[in-house]
Amino acid sequence: MRTATRLSLTALFLAVLPLAVTLLLPAKAGAWPDFDDPITMSVDRISCRTGQVSVALRNRTRHPARFDLRAGSSTVVAGSVDGYDTVRQNITVQRGDSVRIKAYSIGGSRGETLVSSARAENDCPQGWRQEQLPFTGPPLALLAKVATAVALLLMGGILWWYGSVWPRSGHPGPLTTRRSS
Numbered sequence: 300m301r302t303a304t305r306l307s308l309t310a311l312f313l314a315v316l317p318l319a320v321t322l323l324l325p326a327k328a329g330a331w332p333d334f335d336d337p338i339t340m341s342v343d344r345i346s347c348r349t350g351q352v353s354v355a356l357r358n359r360t361r362h363p364a365r366f367d368l369r370a371g372s373s374t375v376v377a378g379s380v381d382g383y384d385t386v387r388q389n390i391t392v393q394r395g396d397s398v399r400i401k402a403y404s405i406g407g408s409r410g411e412t413l414v415s416s417a418r419a420e421n422d423c424p425q426g427w428r429q430e431q432l433p434f435t436g437p438p439l440a441l442l443a444k445v446a447t448a449v450a451l452l453l454m455g456g457i458l459w460w461y462g463s464v465w466p467r468s469g470h471p472g473p474l475t476t477r478r479s480s
Contacts (some may be wrong), residue, residue, distance in 0.1 A: 301354065308316075309467075310360070318343045323465065327465055335461050336404050336412060336414045337358055337359055337360040337362070337364040338356055338357065338358055338359070338364050338366050338380065338402060338404045338414050339356070339359060339414065340354060340355070340356055340357075340400075340413065340414055340415035340417070341354070341355045341357070341380075342354050342355075342400060342417040342419060345361040345392060345419055345421050345423070347388075347421075347423035347424075349391075349395060350391055350392060350393065350423070351389040351390060351391050351392070352389070352390050352392055352400075352419040353387055353389055354368065354387070354389075354390060354400060354402075355385055355386070355387050355391075356368065356380055356385065356386045356387075356388070356402055356441060357380075357384075357385045358380040358381065358382055358383060358384055358385075360383075360384075361380055361382040361383060363379045363380065363381050363382060364379060364380055364382075364404060365377075365378070365379045365404070366378065366380060366386075366402060366404055366405065367402070367403040367408070367411065368388055368400070368402050368403075369400070369401045369402075369403070369406055370390045370398050370399075370400050371398050371399060372439060375390055376388050377405075381453040390419065392419050392420070392421040392423070393421060394421050394423060395422070396419035396421055397418055397419060397421070397422075398418070399416060399418050400416070400418070400419055400421055401413060401414050401415070402414040402415050402416075403418045405480055434466065446452075
């Protein structure tokens with residue numbers, strides 16, 4: 300390759316490099332991600348023993364974020380959560396009822412923004428206690444073993460009877476295997 304060609308290719312590469320870097324890099328490069336909603340909400344399963352559901356609010360940013368947690372139409376708790384921290388709140392749901400749980404992020408210029416919404420339903424059976432399990436019928440393993448034992452006894456009796464009758468009852472002598480031609 301000639302020297303002039305090398306110099307022209309190098310000049311072309313140096314001219315295109317800033318344009319390629321500008322196109323490939325994002326328009327806004329910040330040190331911290333900018334989330335639309337800094338708070339996320341997760342709802343656990345309801346505890347039948349206490350009738351409570353645990354709600355976790357997690358801040359995804361490094362700045363404190365204000366929130367409002369509502370169950371139905373009433374506010375359960377309002378406050379702020381520190382950066383990268385999680386706040387847990389237990390909400391009681393009466394047996395047989397359900398409640399809509401909503402988490403709002405409260406910002407300065409945005410006002411109130413709905414972060415997440417979930418329905419918690421307390422469908423635990425009546426009379427449930429942690430010490431006593433509900434009666435669900437006799438144990439099936441025991442019934443299966445008893446049925447198998449009875450079937451084996453019955454089959455053994457049938458085989459014993461058939462063995463005493465076969466090949467021919469009442470035949471006085473040995474059987475002949477000759478065939479007539």
